[in-house]
């Protein structure tokens with residue numbers, strides 16, 4: 001799908017391992033939903049969340065954001081609008097390189113199986129169809145340059161993050177994301193705590209094409225405004241979507 005990145009200012013992170021609020025209509029003001037989490041995520045609960053979201057807010061794009069290749073299947077690729085794959089700059093090697101090579105190895109070896117396509121098994125036709133399927137799948141993957149800055153978070157623990165970056169290093173990672181890696185998203189992740197505007201200001205100076213996402217501890221209109229005014233293209237709101245729909249509603253810009 002072609003998402004108009006310029007229209008995305010409010011993003012909701014839905015953890016498929018947590019119960020969804022009774023009234024999902026609260027999502028009607030958000031521009032994009034990312035489905036993913038650090039603990040107890042499975043392909044099954046990811047699909048359940050995607051289905052529930054698409055049934056209630058069918059016009060809102062839903063991306064799967066897997067923390068493991070095991071959560072990605074032909075069904076998730078087909079039903080999500082895209083699969084957003086984090087590359088954690090300050091994580092361990094697995095989370096910047098290892099998991100990606102694993103995922104792409106699987107895609108390259110079994111494109112038909114991954115997409116549920118019924119590919120013929122012999123001949124040149126196979127080769128060309130196989131390449132088409134690989135290209136289609138790869139086109140649905142969106143790279144995200146990540147820095148995880150809250151060391152006490154589950155995200156930091158699972159990604160092997162031991163050191164938070166200085167604002168100067170965050171700026172460097174942002175610059176690399178746009179000019180070297182070419183990912184469409186750079187994500188400053190403070191999951192569970194509010195990190196303030198400093199990292200956002202540092203990163204924003206270097207980004208033109210790549211969209212700057214900030215997530216962590218946003219639970220008021222004031223925090224949302226502070227981060228957007230610091231230069232983020234979008235705020236990502238997670239915890240309070242699950243915990244308190246009224247607070248969540250306050251984070252959606254007018």
Ligand code: 1GP
Pocket residue numbers: 013189190191192193214215216217218236237238239240
């Ligand atoms: C988590 O960045 C998101 O991945 C949002 O953070 O849960 O703290 O809102 P919160």
